[in-house]
Amino acid sequence: MISNIIPSSKKLIYSRIADRGQVSKAELLEEFALTSSTMTRLLDEMMAEKLLRISGYGESKGGRKPILYEINPTYGYIFGLDISRVVSSLGLFDMQMNARSIVHWRMDEGMTPEQFVAHAAGYMKSFLNDLQIQPADIIGIGIGAVGPIDRERGVIEKPLHFAAPGWNDVPICELLERQTGYRAVLENGANTALLGEQWAHRYANMQHMLYVHAGAGIRSAMMSQGRLIRGANDVEGAAGQMIIQAGGSRLHEYGNYGALESFVSVEAIVRKAQAQAKLGRTELPDRYGVAPEKIGYDVLLKALANEDPFVKELFAESAAYFGIGLANMINLFHPEHIILGGALVNSHELFFRTAVEVAQKNTYWFPQYKPEFSKGMLREDAVATGAAIMVRQRLEL
Structure with a gap:
């Protein structure tokens, strides 16, 4: 598992580049109270750590064309998991939140928490095999679930209307971590859906x-x-x-x-x-x-x-x-x-x-x-996408 914790200044710069898509050093200097030499050092460090990559060159304003930076999509990969009453879904996303693979399944009477975890873990393994991604490249699992939840303990508490029994007081993060070896974080599904849609509308x-x-x-x-x-x-x-x-x-x-x-x-x-x-x-x-x-x-x-x-x-x-x-x-x-x-x-x-x-x-x-x-814009994939974004945000803290 990748366990990098990005220091504060890098976190802010990385987050801004992630939101903007492509950014030049000059544009970053307009937004951050840093000297040119400090910004250069931070960008060089993130390039060396493969957090960022050069995406091309911007338009010249009289001198050399400025270098444009973007986050490196293959720095790591994140699973986004949507736990809903009727249909749940799992997506594998790169760091630019491109969905490399996504699957949906119905939550029938047999989809108990134990069966759900085994089902999701099986899909995760298949995704990695199909895309030839190493388990060590997985940053974590973001979960957007029907509430109420206890975010700190990673527990789905007493949700209503699940077809299968056993969904009260489920330590879903612990179950997934034990099954997969990946760190898991939990948020309610409405919040992750909004995170996903905010990202989809980021240019507005x-x-x-x-x-x-x-x-x-x-x-x-x-x-x-x-x-x-x-x-x-x-x-x-x-x-x-x-x-x-x-x-x-x-x-x-x-x-x-x-x-x-x-x-x-x-x-x-x-x-x-x-x-x-x-x-x-x-x-x-x-x-x-x-x-x-x-x-x-x-x-x-x-x-x-x-x-x-x-x-x-x-x-x-x-x-x-x-x-x-x-x-x-x-x-x-x-x-x-x-x-x-x-x-x-x-x-x-x-x-x-x-x-x-x-x-x-x-x-x-x-x-x-x-x-x-x-x-x-994301419709049925909003919860899973937002859950993956949540993990990327945690990496940046």
Whole structure:
């Protein structure tokens, strides 16, 4: 395992070059209070250590063309691991965050923590064999997982809605380290997704971003001044407990009454479809050959793709509630860019469009203040990419 710890000045310079892609010495001197000789020495040292390489030459401003530096992509490699309820993924990234290989798999009833670790470790070994990369070149494993988590102990605590048993109080970092020999670090998946999307949007220099994932629950992450905002507790699903209907129902025997997740979650939509089918208010049972109580999300997606009016109304209503929740978060934070992800957001363009329209109508100072909305650039690979970035950032500390 590579265990280099980059000193402070090198860390800052390395980080800036990583973010900018290609940088000249003159550009770095404009940003750092260092003498020319000190900057030259640091760049030469990083070149000798193979942290950096020369990528070419910039445009001349009257003298010699300036040398352009970039981080060396093959200095080491990082695994990024996404642990989610429905589909998990593993990617192998070089130092420039190019995905050298990536794989996704379903989290079925047999994917216990032990099976998951063995599964992921098997893919890691295959990646290295296929790409002829040595285990000693692996810097570490970054993990973005469904919360709540204990980041310091590397433990997934009490997540909801996993199909397989055994996911409570899982020392996931310890299990992976024991199985692979690589150092592992843990962060909640919403935060790593936002890290990944920030990197994908790095040339836009966005400083204030909001990420909201709507699927089995509501997961969110915020970034201000380019840094993740963390609270006293690492409970990424707390946004789903936002009360949007006083005295309303609740999805489970825990949580708030009238909470956002009661209206915006896969389970909430499925429950409402089943209840309406039992009352004979939809033809879904006859059309898809299922009993009302057996209507699942897969059936609803098929009906939605077929433009079924009843199902479209269900999703549009849920999207409108989602838009209200988004507006509440936006009005507290006023980000530049809001990235939406998750099963519901990606179910149909109707859901995304409706949520954005409702959010905009309820955003204070709109349209003078008009944040951008998108589904992100990395989509399903955002969590794994951000997890790998987290490891690279730790190398730089």
